[in-house]
Amino acid sequence: MTTVAAESPRARIGLASRAWSFAKRHALTVYAFLAVGYLMLPIAVVILFSFNAPKGRFNYVWQGFTLDYWINWDSVRGIREAVITSIEVGLLATVVATALGTLIALAIVRHEFVGRSGTNLLIFLPMATPEIVLGASLLTLFLNTTAVFQLGFWTIFIAHVMFIVSFIVVTVKARLIGFDRHLEEAAMDLGANELTTFRKVTLPLIAPAMLAAALLGFALSIDDFVITYLNAGGTQTFPVFVWGAARVSVPPQVNVVASAIFIVAITLALGNVIWQYRGAKRTQGVT
């Protein structure tokens, strides 16, 4: 009798708190899906309006479906050149920045040296400086040394390598920290010299990190507007082209190019997620 009387309110509290935590858990799930919807909304709009057939100059209101702009994506003057410039700068800057950044990461993780904290600071500062200041200061350098630098393709390239390097260092460094040095020692014990060890052991092991860093670098480069715009002179990358177009009216071809870039990027990223997922499953199977 007494036990029942003592237990029933507690059971009720248990039920209430379970109901409460149930509601709370689902509220959070509902919120998560809403938030994802918020993040996806502009992307959906960009893709949707690449299929729009606008009446008049403005592509703001949905008028009707067409594939015309996907077929004639380069029928707007300058867009083709701008896209090609973006890709060229992106590839070139990514290759150079990945090489420079990986070497810095190797030095920081592997070696004790004087000036280490200064180096860390120099890597950190460009990431902590607003883009407009990075772009503006570089522009003052170029404006005051016109004998050496003329604004254009190469100044964009220089700027991109400069702001990408730090991100490469951070990405590769994160991977190197968990790296088993015994593998390299083993290679050396077996008679390989430093270069062979680096080529046959170190490089293959850090290659995935370098690839991830390079993809990030390319994404940063192809997306950059502020630094590029300040240092481009008359040269147009895709974002600079969009800026010019936005002052008058944005043709649907801009949505087409942006959608195409998005689709390529998301495919690569999804591939990576699936690859990781399968890798995780495999290692789970082993242990």
Add this chain to the structure above:
Amino acid sequence: MSSFFHRHPRLTPYLLLAPGIAWLAVFFLVPLAFLGYQSLQSGIYPNFEFTWEFSNFTDAFSDYRAQFYRSFLYAGLATIACLLLAYPLVYWIAFRSGPWRNLFLLFIVAPFFVTYLVRTLAWLNILASQGPVVGFLRDIHVLGPNEGLLYSTFAVISGITYNFFPFMALPLYVSLEQIDPRLLEAAKDLYASSTQAFLRVTLPLSAPGIVAGTLLTFIPAAGDFINAALLGTPKQTMIGNVIQAKFLESLDYPAAASLSFILMGTILVALLVYARLVGSERLTG
């Protein structure tokens, strides 16, 4: 070559560093010196002279105080909005999303895959007066029949919030993901309610993510000019718009340079104060 490394092991790190550090020195540090040099010049384009013109700084500040104030206000509000919007989402991903975790992380970074300018322009479609959002808000009388959302402070801050959301969400995720679930179990075993467990365990442990996310959002947001240019009117002009226009349109390089310097200086001071408050280890990793 390898025998060289053998004989001079102490030189190896410097050789590895040299090319990258040289690039950063020449194209990041030296330009900052040039920016300082330019900011103390006087004259009219293209004839500038270095005259220790400190009045550039006082003029820049007094002429554009409103824009500076607005930049930090908008960046601050957008940072808070990002934190409030991102925290529950990232919490859910870290603790509740199960096997779909990586997919949801991909959703967070997906906006980065759409060109910055284009995804900002998409908000023109979404918030357009003829669009469904404004139509709905007019129907439920939140907005009057002639009121809209675009070209307003609200539109600019929303744009900044959306554009820098991943910078907040990713570091937050990293810090939440590292929390050992056993700590939460321990808190429960010690009779903490889930609210108490959140406030006394989860929240403090995610502090590094909050710190990093706040900085990564606030700094670029304060220098941004794209959202103000595309989604706002001259009444929403931020300091980035002024710097950009002075460099490329009115060709007033000294004023533009001094404005850039003030912006960077203010952010560095804020960064140092923040570092003091939270410990510098958390900032540079």
